[in-house]
Amino acid sequence: MNHRHFASVVIVLVALGGCDFQKQADAKFGDQHFKTAISLVELHKVRTGSYPQKLSDLKFTGDWDSIALNSVEYRQLATGY
Numbered sequence: 001m002n003h004r005h006f007a008s009v010v011i012v013l014v015a016l017g018g019c020d021f022q023k024q025a026d027a028k029f030g031d032q033h034f035k036t037a038i039s040l041v042e043l044h045k046v047r048t049g050s051y052p053q054k055l056s057d058l059k060f061t062g063d064w065d066s067i068a069l070n071s072v073e074y075r076q077l078a079t080g081y
Helices: 003-048 065-069
Strands: none
Touching: 003 065
């Protein structure tokens, strides 16, 4: 196998493997963002006594939490959120 053919094979394998990696990364980050949002909403309830009307009402957030909060949808319901 010459170097060009080998390089082409490696590029194809990386590209195909990258698709699966992207799906796995999206699932992991999505799960982490969901858990972060729930934690921040529950922390708000513990500290204020009620759930926030909207995510922008959260006061106890860190610098990186906005990434997670921008990745989820939040609606307050009569029985929770």
